[in-house]
Amino acid sequence: MAFPIKVCAICSEEFELRPDKPGFANRCPECTAQESSEPAAKHRLTADELKAQKEVDAARRHAIRDLLYRKDS
Numbered sequence: 001m002a003f004p005i006k007v008c009a010i011c012s013e014e015f016e017l018r019p020d021k022p023g024f025a026n027r028c029p030e031c032t033a034q035e036s037s038e039p040a041a042k043h044r045l046t047a048d049e050l051k052a053q054k055e056v057d058a059a060r061r062h063a064i065r066d067l068l069y070r071k072d073s
């Protein structure tokens with residue numbers, strides 16, 4: 001089965017646009033992989049977001065501890 005051939009918007013290489021290809025339809029798999037490996041480092045959390053994240057983490061830890069405690073007793 002043949003897939004449509006597209007030209008990557010980033011590197012101008014031709015690639016097969018497979019239905020299960022992750023990422024943008026106009027980016028080749030190589031450029032998609034490069035894009036998806038970077039956002040975590042690029043994204044900076046604001047102070048408020050960090051605080052909210054810490055509260056979520058604390059709540060999760062507390063819930064897990066409760067769960068483990070209940071299992072043990």
Ligand SMILES: [Zn+2]
Binds near residue numbers: 010012028030031032
């Ligand atoms: Zn590309």
